[in-house]
Amino acid sequence: MTASVREIETVSRQRQRRTRSRTISHLDPIVVSKLPAHEYDLDPACISLVCPSCRTWVPIRVADTQRATAKLVPHHTEQAGTEDPVRCPGSHRLVTINVTVATWSRRLEEGISETNGRRADRVIRKPQPMPTPAVMQIVGGLVDDKTARKLQQTHVKSCTTCSAATPRCADGRRLAHLAAHTQRTAPLRRQRQTEQEEWADKRAWALRLLHDQQWGKAADPVHKTDQQRVRDVLTALRKMLLTPTKLTTSSPWERADLETTIAVLERQEKDLTHRW
Template sequence: MRHNGRAPIKASRMRPEHLNLREGETPLAVCPDCESWHRLTRSMISPHRDSSDKPVKSGERRYFGDKPERRRRCPGSAQRITIDLTPEQWGQALLAADSTAAGRHSARVTRKPRTAVPTPVTRLASLPAPSARLLAVRDQARAAVHVHRSECEVCRTGRARCPGGRELEIRAGHTDASVRFVHEQHEAALRAMAAPAAPRRQQWRRVNAAVKRTDQQRSTRPAGDAPKDGGPSVPETPVRITA
């Protein structure tokens, strides 16, 4: 393999991350033209094709056995590399380059936006709103009343009701009352949750009488708990017992 006629490139002038001079491994270098890794053979970059060049479509072959066109030979092939570094020196230069690149990184910490805090469960209404099933039953009851009034000759006049129409109206009234009751309970629960808490003094004023009554009962000694006469006396001063 003959060199490409260019001047040799010293390894000390190349970027340390573009070389691989580890002991026990095949020496590698980055081609200065196509910037791809290749093996060093006799201190020269192995011949290779230009990876950045796209192959030309030649169409049909001119004759049997003709080879299709491929990528052109990279001009950096057989480039001489003068290894003027030891593996230790190359390793130190690689570490220095890594530390320099790490020092260029910004030390600014980008804080993520805080996530929205969901509403606590204690602030949610404990009583749910009317369910979809209950609302559907109410709509069906109302529709049944309207259909019956349009078809029944007695109920159509509005002056009287047949037994069937009266029963349908009663059912519709019951479902309306159920929906209104659930609505009122739900709104009352929402108002109770939204109402501000009573002040501390007002809360204490509500239970002050009961607390005083309890304190008086605790301070009064119950009858019948006093020791009876003739029972064992309890020493009031320290007593030394000798064997």
């Protein structure tokens, strides 16, 4: 008896299925075709949508009945684990699925391609204003030490305040500072000027060498082209000079001009031949 009771207890019993809730929300049904493609998911593994009431993703329960009614599952507006949660009014809201999975996938792909094709707005940052240089820095780069010293001497001669034993005026102090500044920076300025001149000479020499190298590659074809051009013109002019019709119709001045042109071209041909 004990063994039979134990055998009966160890055998699993079939549980009764929970009855589905027949509660329906008083809100209007949600039509999937009116929602954006990124706010619902028709993947059979996780069919869901964004609840219009609380803006959270909520699964859709589809009952295999004659009506094939689909509605949102009950959900709360707070996070999971919150005490005394408040149920969202969109719970048990009917859903009208009038979009196929293929149509939804195509709309989603078109939206992704359109988003990827957009260009980001280029941000043009406003340049930060540079600090205004001092007057000595502005004027000091325009005049040398000799000019600054002459300006100071001229001002001292013409100014009654600076020429006397009294302290100098504002302009006299500025010119004195300018003369001292240019005298102090004169060696560095001469060194920079010398370096710039040397760099300019080296650059000119490099450009001249590059020009000679490039011309050395193209000199032979160019010379042959010049020789052929002079020969072709000479041949055409000699034919004109030896043609009887041209001799009878042309005047002595035209014949003399043609002979002069032929002589010049012959001299050019000779120069091109001997120069090469």
